[in-house]
Amino acid sequence: MDQPQLEVGIYQLVDDSMLKKNRADGTGWDWRWADWQRDWMDATPSRYAYRCLPLTIVNQTGWWIMNPVGFSAIWRGQDPAGGIEFLFDSEPELWKNWINNQFGAGIITWNTPFLFRTKPQGSRLLVCGPANHFKTNAHPLTALIESDWMTMSFTMNYKLMIPNIPVRFDVGEPLFQAIPLANNTCADLETATVTYQKLEEDPEVNRSYREWNEGRLQFHQKKAKGEIKADDWQKDYFQGRDATGREAPPDHMTKVRPPRIRFSPMTKPPQS
Template structure:
């Protein structure tokens, strides 16, 4: 076990498989964002941050999946570019199961949200997500994708991310006391919101009417730059995450 309270450990169960399924910091780029007009999606900072928010595991082999629509294991056909037994039809119902060759250990009270890669789209198949108590569990888990198209081939390329790992504090969501109140109860917040609303509306009108100043500006960057409506900078604002890579310890 680690003496570092913030250490996330991946115990390798099959060292010979580390080369092609090694956890790495989730990357910023997405193909659909790259191909968008002027790469506009990258202006959406919440998307960009979510893309990086964890670690990914990548597919060790290219393969195609075909679901005949039935509930049985045999109703899912898998065709591999080369033989590989780490991706199987185990649960039936059109579910593709990926072996995760690690036993993860998180600090006390920290779960792992095991999910599909954020904002990574694959037509015809949907990642199934789970939250695992990895601070005490002594067994592994799998990553699963559910086919959503019947009688259509869906392809995973070698190197496609199939799993994203995001640490989350256990009990955090339950600790919140949510409530809905009228914005009238916070006059200063309402004032700031109205200032933003007017600024946004004016900017959109300017774009529509081809106002030279609005066109030259292109987009409103206040949130991206971490600036409040009155121009103050937010010190804790992030535009990029520095997620540390896993280090392989040959002595472990």
């Protein structure tokens, strides 16, 4: 039986005046498809980090919601009086209602302005920090939401780890990544057939792995001897084949195209 197609509904919960495209001060909420590039990946020699296809694919899977206002935050620790001090670049009376420390424990909370609903029944929404995007002393919390029925908004949260060290969030930087999932991942895991065995017990997988491992060792040995250019790399996974030459299934992907969004007559698309 064919699997039902994933449907995603994105609902704007705030007035248009809270969106960045409508504000004169440069602040405001914004969203867009996740970018595949990362500064730290750009900075690697010959941009070799992009050769890791699994990294590049997850970078560009789902939507980014952007931080609406620049601010610095300082966690004062776990003592009873400890909280987070927020220093907003502009309009603190406005933004403190959106960004605060309502849960304590050094956690910064953003009250998000969008509601995601998904179909079919059992579909889910994975909410996490921007994939492979890092911030010193601030760790994004990850959540799996039952978006097939939930009509409540959710919060995005970062945990500050070390007291008394300021953390900076710039306006427009990616705050979190929303990745819709067509299936109930948790239920799928509960009913999954799981096996555990030694590699040698599966001759086909054993042969494929051994050939890949031997090929990789030879490749690095030749590179160390200068027989292969220093910036060369093996492309089997990227090109969708294993070490034996067997091709990957036809749904192998090297990039993710954002789906077409149908905007309602009353809603204009974001400018970014």
